[in-house]
Amino acid sequence: xxxxxxxxxxxxTDEIIPGRFNITIIPEExxxxxxxxxxxxxxxxxxxxxxxxxxxxxxxxxxxxxxxIAIKASGTKCIIAQSFARIFFRNCINIGLPLLECxxxxxxxxxxxxxxxNIETGVLKNNTxxxxxxxxxxxxxxxxxxxxxxxxxxxxxHEVEELQ
Amino acid sequence: xxxxVEEIFSRKLRKEVKAGEIVIADVxxxxxxxxxxxxxxxxxxxxxxxxxxxxxxxxxxxxxxxxPNVIAAMAQQKILEFIKEQxxxxxxxxxxxxxxxxxxxxxxxxxIIIGADSHTxxxxxxxxxxxxxxxxxxxxxxxxGKTWFKVPHTVHVKLTGKTQRGVFAKDIMIYVAGKLGMNxxxxxxxxxxxDYIENxxxxxxxxxxxxxxxxxxxxxxxxxxxxxISYLENHTKAQGPFHExxxxxxxxxxxxxxDVSKIIPQVSCHPxxxxxxxxxxxxxxxxxxxxxxxxxxxxxxxLEIAAKILKGRxxxxxxxxxxxxxxxxxxEKAEQNxxxxxxxxxxxxxxxxxxxxxxxxxGGVLAPGDKAFTTMNRNFxxxxxxxxxxxxxxxxxxxxxxxxxxxxxxxxKYMTGEEQ
Numbered sequence: 011x012x013x014x015x016x017x018x019x020x021x022x023t024d025e026i027i028p029g030r031f032n033i034t035i036i037p038e039e040x041x042x043x044x045x046x047x048x049x050x051x052x053x054x055x056x057x058x059x060x061x062x063x064x065x066x067x068x069x070x071x072x073x074x075x076x077x078x079i080a081i082k083a084s085g086t087k088c089i090i091a092q093s094f095a096r097i098f099f100r101n102c103i104n105i106g107l108p109l110l111e112c113x114x115x116x117x118x119x120x121x122x123x124x125x126x127x128n129i130e131t132g133v134l135k136n137n138t139x140x141x142x143x144x145x146x147x148x149x150x151x152x153x154x155x156x157x158x159x160x161x162x163x164x165x166x167x168h169e170v171e172e173l174q
Numbered sequence: 175x176x177x178x179v180e181e182i183f184s185r186k187l188r189k190e191v192k193a194g195e196i197v198i199a200d201v202x203x204x205x206x207x208x209x210x211x212x213x214x215x216x217x218x219x220x221x222x223x224x225x226x227x228x229x230x231x232x233x234x235x236x237x238x239x240x241x242p243n244v245i246a247a248m249a250q251q252k253i254l255e256f257i258k259e260q261x262x263x264x265x266x267x268x269x270x271x272x273x274x275x276x277x278x279x280x281x282x283x284x285x286i287i288i289g290a291d292s293h294t295x296x297x298x299x300x301x302x303x304x305x306x307x308x309x310x311x312x313x314x315x316x317x318x319g320k321t322w323f324k325v326p327h328t329v330h331v332k333l334t335g336k337t338q339r340g341v342f343a344k345d346i347m348i349y350v351a352g353k354l355g356m357n358x359x360x361x362x363x364x365x366x367x368x369d370y371i372e373n374x375x376x377x378x379x380x381x382x383x384x385x386x387x388x389x390x391x392x393x394x395x396x397x398x399x400x401x402x403i404s405y406l407e408n409h410t411k412a413q414g415p416f417h418e419x420x421x422x423x424x425x426x427x428x429x430x431x432x433d434v435s436k437i438i439p440q441v442s443c444h445p446x447x448x449x450x451x452x453x454x455x456x457x458x459x460x461x462x463x464x465x466x467x468x469x470x471x472x473x474x475x476x477l478e479i480a481a482k483i484l485k486g487r488x489x490x491x492x493x494x495x496x497x498x499x500x501x502x503x504x505x506e507k508a509e510q511n512x513x514x515x516x517x518x519x520x521x522x523x524x525x526x527x528x529x530x531x532x533x534x535x536x537g538g539v540l541a542p543g544d545k546a547f548t549t550m551n552r553n554f555x556x557x558x559x560x561x562x563x564x565x566x567x568x569x570x571x572x573x574x575x576x577x578x579x580x581x582x583x584x585x586x587k588y589m590t591g592e593e594q
Contacts, residue, residue, distance in 0.1 A: 020356055020446065024554040028561070029534050033245040035213050047561045067357040067390060071554060073292040075213050075308040096361050096392055097292060101308035151196065151322070161314050162220045170318045171198060 011137065012061045012087055015052060016121040019065035023098065026069065026077040035076070037083030044080040058085035061127055065091065065116050069098025075105065082107040088127055090115050090134060090145060103152050106160035110134070110145035118143075129156070177328040177424040178395045179363040182303045185284055185419070193327040193427075200320045203230055203264075203280050205289030207271050208246070209237040209533075210309045211253045214290060217313025225260060226319040232264040232280060233257060234271035237529045242536035269501025269527040272296040272384065272469040277503055279412030283398035283419050288315060293469050293551065295391065298383035299376065300406070301398030301419045306387065326363040326392045327427040329354070333370040335435035340586035342479075343378035344471055344549065344569040346370070346432075347385045348440040352450025353430065360390030362428075365421065370434045371396060376405040377473045384470045385551045388447040397421065439572050439585060444545075444564035445555045453572055456582040463546040464495045464577040465558075466570050467525075468532045471549035472500030474507050476570040481513040483574035483588045484520040490580025495522040496538040498530035522577070534558045540565075547576045 031043045045052040062068075062081070068091040069077060078101045081089070088108035102109050108129040115134060119125065123138040130153075132145035148156070151173040158164035164173075175181075175190065183191045183199065191197055206214045211233055218225070225231065233253065241247035257265050268274050272293055275281055283301030287294065290312045297304035307321070315321050331350060351358075364386040371379065379396050386394025396402075397420040406412045439453040466472070466480050477499060489495040497517050499505040505527055508514050517524050531538030532550050539559035540546055546558060546565050553565035568576075571585035578588070 022554050024556050028556045030559075032209065033243070033249070035216060047556055067360055070356065070360075070390060071292065071552065073210065073290055073294075073306040073308055075210075075290075075310060078308075093357070093360060095390055097306050097308060100311060104308060104310045104314070149196075161310060162217055165221055165223075165314060165317070170314075170320060170322070173196075173198065173322055 011124050012059050012127060013057060014119055014121055014123045014125055015049070015056065015060060015062050016119070017062060017064040017068070020067045020070055021064055022071035023069060023074050023077040024071055027074070027080045032074055032076045037079050040076050040080035041083035044084050053084065056084050056086065059087045060085065061087050061125060062089040063115055063119050064089065066093045068094050070095035073097045075101050078102045078105055078107050088129055090127070092116050103155055104161040106156065108156060112143055112145035115143050115145070175422050177363065177426065178365050178397055178419065178421045179303060179326055179328060179393060181419055181421060182284055183325050186286060191325050193325050195325050196322060197325060198320055198322050199286055201230070201288050201315055202285040203232055203287045204312055204315050205232045205234065205271055205275065205287065205291065205294060206309065206312050207233070207237050207291060208235045208239055208250055208253060210290035210312070212249050213309030214313040214316065215253070215256050217310040218316050221314065221317050223317045225316045228260060228262055229264070230319065231262050231316060232266065232275065233262060234274060235267045236270050237533055238535050239267065239528055268503070270469045270472065270529055273473065273500040273504070276300070277410055277501060279410045282406065282412050283402060283417050288312065288321060292387050293384055295387050295394045296380055296384040296469060298386065298393050298395040299379040300402050301396065303393055303395070305393050326361055328363045328365050328424065329359045330365050330367070330426040330429045332368040332429065332431040333366065333434050334368045334431065335370055335433045337434050338438065340571060340589050341437055341439055342569040342571060343374065343381040345440040346434050346437060347382050348442050348450055348567060349437050350432065351385065351388055351442065351447045352440070353432070354389050356388060356390065356446055356448045358389045359386065362391055364389060364391040364394045366394065366396050372399065376401060377475045381470055388551055439569065441572070441582070442553055442567035444566060445553060447553060447567065453568060453582065453584060456566070457584060459582045460545065461493055461547045461576050461581060462544040463538060463540060464493055464573050465531045465538055465546060465548040465550065466573050467498030467500065467530055468550045469500060470551040471570050472498060472504070474504045476549065477504065477508050477513050480570045480574040481516045483571060483585060484522070484578065485516050487520055487578050489521045489577040493577055493580040494538070495577040496525060496531055497522050498525045498537060499527050502527050531558055547573055547582060549573050
């Protein structure tokens with residue numbers, strides 16, 4: 011069971027973690043200030059396994075990997091958005107923070123709903139409403155990286171060509 | 175055959191590739207800076223394999239350099255240890271990475287450059303595929319020398335006509351951002367063409383590629399032509415031969431055509447780049463800080479137009495006016511040609527080169543309630559310091575006029591017509 015934290019469209023990397031906190035790369039330190047300006051309760055109250063639901067273009071802005079690292083270190087299990095900004099999307103794949111794209115989830119799911127998410131199948135069940143959703147299937151090379159736990163564990167075992 | 179991005183990848187891979195294909199390609203250069211190198215080093219340490227070709231790494235100190243605090247200093251100390259241990263040849267402290275890479279000749283049409291900085295797109299103005307990545311991917315590419323790309327579909331922006339006096343590439347790009355929206359080219363290649371672009375000098379073309387990031391684009395490309403080649407030969411250390419790379423029978427996903435002759439000075443208003451208004455609707459709004467600089471508009475010509483407007487005038491007593499050249503070379507030229515003196519006499523503060531106030535950590539941080547008029551590419555909440563400050567984006571000419579009045583001002587009244 012996961013609790014939903016809901017965000018709007020175009021959440022940018024400065025909102026995820028303002029530049030002034032990017033002086034460290036310690037994940038737990040970054041997590042302390044995640045969303046500090048747009049959702050001040052998030053860092054205090056987020057529980058391991060919670061999920062983020064958002065609209066279009068989540069993670070736009072800077073290439074800073076501090077942003078997905080801060081979210082992952084907060085205990086967030088995955089992000090379900092209508093779409094993601096491209097650098098943020100790659101960064102999440104590379105660090106092993108699962109992402110799902112689904113239009114309806116954002117429209118129909120509310121903050122604090124209880125949901126169950128299966129990252130492999132992309133199926134999300136909303137226990138609060140009883141409704142089930144199917145997110146877009148994840149490309150196979152992305153699953154390969156995700157199954158290895160990120161690009162670094164993948165490369166320890168494989169060559170980059172094996173992604174193709 | 176194909177769009178500009180398809181052409182560049184097809185040439186590089188020596189086979190025809192199409193949008194939507196996932197390809198693995200060798201990269202020519204890999205950029206990281208003081209902000210993003212530490213995480214790349216961490217990724218590289220975790221992989222625990224040697225760097226494939228050290229000459230392809232470029233490390234630039236520009237974001238918070240000279241270090242404004244102990245933590246930043248410690249991060250730079252660690253990077254320097256890495257550079258020393260690994261004997262990395264390309265280590266630069268001459269200005270903002272995206273300006274310095276062009277000046278130093280790393281950027282050439284047809285190359286593939288990846289960078290751990292979202293504005294790496296900038297080199298697209300010279301027909302070079304370049305895109306921003308996260309630090310981990312850079313650490314990975316140090317080992318493999320290559321990375322995976324999904325060849326993007328293309329949004330074609332055709333710009334035609336001649337701009338009015340007082341209207342610059344920045345105004346046109348802000349107008350385009352307002353039309354397409356900050357999500358208008360997510361994952362896409364933005365390709366700029368049309369007679370307006372063809373007649374545009376390189377420093378103005380760069381604005382379009384630089385700001386393609388703000389529309390979500392993977393890259394912002396302009397076909398290389400005689401202007402590109404002449405710029406490379408005369409203003410950079412790049413070694414030829416240089417190629418003109420153009421789209422051939424391209425298949426665009428979306429096409430937008432804009433007549434630039436009707437556009438007047440534009441402003442991206444707080445708090446998003448696509449919150450666009452013509453400048454005259456904001457005239458008279460009080461501004462606490464003007465900032466001219468950055469990888470978007472800190473080039474010599476940008477400073478030159480600002481100096482022409484500020485010459486013999488004073489900036490408002492209550493508007494802090496900060497000018498940060500995009501590179502040491504630009505700063506030197508501005509000094510030699512008397513621009514720095516004009517700025518000093520007008521009451522501006524000229525700082526050392528670097529990203530400066532644009533990243534909100536030093537060099538002109540904003541207080542709560544401040545309104546800033548800047549030549550930056552991005553006006554996110556909290557970008558320049560306080561989350562309760564507001565940032566407005568416009569051209570260097572608009573910024574200079576605004577500095578004089580201490581309120582948003584139309585640059586056209588300070589221009590005689592000979593400036594452009």
